[in-house]
Amino acid sequence: MRKPVFFTLTLALLFTVVFARADEGMWLPSLIGQGRIQDMRSKGFRLTAQDLYAVNQASLKDAIVRFGSGCTGELISDQGLLITNHHCGYGQIQQHSSVEHDYLTHGFAAMNRSEELPNPGLVVSFLVEMRDVTDQVLKGITPSTNETERMRIIDANIKTVVKKATKGNHYHASVEALYYGNQYFLFVYEVFEDVRLVFAPPSAVGKFGGDTDNWMWPRHTGDFSIFRVYAGKDNKPAPYSPDNVPYVPKKSFTISLKGIREGNFTFVYGFPGRTYQYLHSEAVRYTQEMGDPHKVKLRTLRLDIMNRAQAADPAVRIQYAAKNANVSNAWKKWQGEMKGLKRLGTVAKKQAFERRFEAWAADKPEYAGVTTRLAALYDSLEPYALARDYHTEAVLAIELLKFAGQFADARDLEPETIDRLRVAAEKFYKDYVPAIDRETAQALLAEYVRNIPERFRPAGIDVEAVFDSTLFADSVQVGRLLASGDTTAIRGAIDRDAAVRAYRAFMKAYKTAIEPEYTALNKRIDRLYRTYVRGRMEMQRGEREFYPDANSTLRIAYGRVEGYRPADAVVYEPVSTLEGVMQKDNPAIYDYDVPERLRQLYEAKDYGRWAVNGTVPVAFIATNHTTGGNSGSPVLNGRGELIGVNFDRCWEGTMSDLEYDPVACRNIALDIRYALFLIDRVGGAGYLLDEMKFAE
Numbered sequence: 001m002r003k004p005v006f007f008t009l010t011l012a013l014l015f016t017v018v019f020a021r022a023d024e025g026m027w028l029p030s031l032i033g034q035g036r037i038q039d040m041r042s043k044g045f046r047l048t049a050q051d052l053y054a055v056n057q058a059s060l061k062d063a064i065v066r067f068g069s070g071c072t073g074e075l076i077s078d079q080g081l082l083i084t085n086h087h088c089g090y091g092q093i094q095q096h097s098s099v100e101h102d103y104l105t106h107g108f109a110a111m112n113r114s115e116e117l118p119n120p121g122l123v124v125s126f127l128v129e130m131r132d133v134t135d136q137v138l139k140g141i142t143p144s145t146n147e148t149e150r151m152r153i154i155d156a157n158i159k160t161v162v163k164k165a166t167k168g169n170h171y172h173a174s175v176e177a178l179y180y181g182n183q184y185f186l187f188v189y190e191v192f193e194d195v196r197l198v199f200a201p202p203s204a205v206g207k208f209g210g211d212t213d214n215w216m217w218p219r220h221t222g223d224f225s226i227f228r229v230y231a232g233k234d235n236k237p238a239p240y241s242p243d244n245v246p247y248v249p250k251k252s253f254t255i256s257l258k259g260i261r262e263g264n265f266t267f268v269y270g271f272p273g274r275t276y277q278y279l280h281s282e283a284v285r286y287t288q289e290m291g292d293p294h295k296v297k298l299r300t301l302r303l304d305i306m307n308r309a310q311a312a313d314p315a316v317r318i319q320y321a322a323k324n325a326n327v328s329n330a331w332k333k334w335q336g337e338m339k340g341l342k343r344l345g346t347v348a349k350k351q352a353f354e355r356r357f358e359a360w361a362a363d364k365p366e367y368a369g370v371t372t373r374l375a376a377l378y379d380s381l382e383p384y385a386l387a388r389d390y391h392t393e394a395v396l397a398i399e400l401l402k403f404a405g406q407f408a409d410a411r412d413l414e415p416e417t418i419d420r421l422r423v424a425a426e427k428f429y430k431d432y433v434p435a436i437d438r439e440t441a442q443a444l445l446a447e448y449v450r451n452i453p454e455r456f457r458p459a460g461i462d463v464e465a466v467f468d469s470t471l472f473a474d475s476v477q478v479g480r481l482l483a484s485g486d487t488t489a490i491r492g493a494i495d496r497d498a499a500v501r502a503y504r505a506f507m508k509a510y511k512t513a514i515e516p517e518y519t520a521l522n523k524r525i526d527r528l529y530r531t532y533v534r535g536r537m538e539m540q541r542g543e544r545e546f547y548p549d550a551n552s553t554l555r556i557a558y559g560r561v562e563g564y565r566p567a568d569a570v571v572y573e574p575v576s577t578l579e580g581v582m583q584k585d586n587p588a589i590y591d592y593d594v595p596e597r598l599r600q601l602y603e604a605k606d607y608g609r610w611a612v613n614g615t616v617p618v619a620f621i622a623t624n625h626t627t628g629g630n631s632g633s634p635v636l637n638g639r640g641e642l643i644g645v646n647f648d649r650c651w652e653g654t655m656s657d658l659e660y661d662p663v664a665c666r667n668i669a670l671d672i673r674y675a676l677f678l679i680d681r682v683g684g685a686g687y688l689l690d691e692m693k694f695a696e
């Protein structure tokens with residue numbers, strides 16, 4: 001009798017230890033094992049591992065795509081209908097917009113298939129299969145193989161694996177390193193390139209709250225847009241053609257209309273971009289004390305200048321809208337990240353862990369001293385890392401230099417190249433205000449000179465002189481030059497130009513004084529991480545389960561709908577509603593100017609079937625561990641039904657790429673019912689609902 005009791009107790013204990021790190025983790029769907037499934041089931045999951053991921057039968061993974069290169073999307077009908085964020089489709093919506101058809105401002109709804117708008121360059125990728133190929137990738141490597149040789153063997157082996165995986169089919173494949181090269185996985189994708197815009201709400205809904213509300217809760221943004229995936233008649237990927245037909249996916253999501261409540265189980269299934277959970281304390285310290293503060297300061301300078309110019313001129317406000325949003329997004333996140341790391345004491349915690357690691361490793365020559373060697377390398381890296389940060393955030397943030405760089409770097413002046421440059425020029429000048437750029441350049445380069453030692457930078461760059469004499473400040477001159485077709489004249493003008501010369505001088509300094517050493521040190525650092533992370537996994541076996549850092553591959557995160565306490569005496573509830581939209585409504589503030597149609601519906605409380613307790617749910621937060629790239633990801637209930645579309649994280653949890661804190665880290669999702677309400681009642685496109693499946 002005694003033995004089994006003891007046995008059960010130890011098992012239970014083991015479970016609580018391994019799964020104690022509540023809600024942290026981005027798990028590889030193909031590796032989700034019984035232990036993990038049991039933990040998920042105990043929290044409200046109702047499906048099996050095969051429902052999530054299977055190769056020989058349809059599973060939920062077949063309804064999810066990487067949308068473009070930086071977002072996620074999911075299929076919501078068996079006719080290729082797909083939902084993602086408004087901010088993920090923003091580029092496409094903008095591309096189709098003109099003064100006569102301003103879809104950014106007014107929204108867009110295709111009234112039938114022929115009105116759906118094609119988007120050259122936009123692709124969506126379905127994961128066909130993922131597989132551990134570590135043995136094949138490391139074949140031929142022995143303990144005595146040196147690092148250069150190792151890289152060569154790995155590259156060659158990866159080529160073989162990819163070739164084999166794509167032989168005789170139309171798939172795309174890549175091999176990705178996990179755990180800093182301790183493991184390698186093959187990912188096979190089916191990539192569709194005819195993806196058409198179907199529906200977008202007005203920006204006043206899709207971007208409601210703008211950069212003011214970005215990274216924050218309570219949130220009231222209707223951040224979604226709808227596309228349709230098209231295929232050839234054989235249901236396989238095909239380049240755009242009017243003859244293509246809606247793609248019939250292996251799987252599409254059922255949409256839950258049952259609603260959510262605090263405590264409900266949820267999971268997020270998507271393509272998170274990058275996380276850095278295993279970073280050394282010194283790297284975190286750099287981020288918190290150097291990288292983030294310097295980058296924030298540089299972006300503050302840019303934003304101040306942009307904001308002032310945009311406030312003074314409505315045309316400039318539109319021209320710089322997307323740029324401003326871009327600059328502002330990371331600027332704001334870095335500030336939250338710094339605060340969060342400081343509050344959590346991540347550096348000190350990591351230092352304590354590293355001491356523990358070294359104590360454990362003391363009698364293991366393979367691991368002993370790894371963390372101190374990492375510390376020393378980070379010390380050497382610091383000046384190069386800072387110089388590199390300034391190169392990207394100060395030098396290449398000067399629009400003129402970056403643009404002139406496209407000409408400077410053009411390898412030839414063949415007609416196609418000239419054409420490409422002409423298209424680039426058109427795009428550039430449409431939204432370019434030289435006065436903003438000149439003032440920005442002055443401010444950024446002053447900081448650059450103040451913070452970066454002479455040995456890293458070119459001598460004698462005079463911003464005023466560059467802007468005064470360059471031909472790239474003038475669209476007419478550039479247009480005339482490109483139209484001339486005289487390649488000798490074009491080459492000569494490029495080579496003589498002051499902005500091109502400045503760009504080349506900066507690039508030369510970067511390529512000779514910064515990059516080589518930066519790369520060499522990082523190679524040594526990466527190699528130590530390989531050892532360090534392997535050691536950690538050995539040391540903490542049974543204490544915790546490991547997950548590989550996000551690397552834009554498909555992952556599952558799970559948690560529950562839950563509010564939090566952002567500050568003393570403040571409690572955040574997990575669900576927002578239309579009441580909050582209207583509380584923020586203010587026609588005088590651009591970010592909060594609710595569209596008239598929505599205002600009217602609110603006045604009349606005319607919500608039809610979408611009314612819930614006299615209002616309409618808008619967004620909710622949950623404890624799922626997510627990052628950039630998870631935007632647009634399906635947020636699912638325990639039955640795998642769609643309850644929301646992920647689009648952001650909360651301010652107090654923005655350090656989650658480095659340390660996940662269950663107390664403050666929340667993902668923000670659009671409640672799918674708000675999207676349906678907007679499509680139906682505001683967008684007048686209720687017919688789209690006819691092809692969706694609902695669980696009531």
Ligand code: ARG
Nearest residue numbers: 087210211214215325329648
């Ligand atoms: N913070 C979200 C993400 O990282 C949304 C960004 C888009 N919205 C904006 N106002 N810039 O992508």
Ligand code: ASP
Nearest residue numbers: 627628629630631648649
């Ligand atoms: N907004 C992010 C995205 O676009 C998501 C996040 O960083 O939480 O992917």
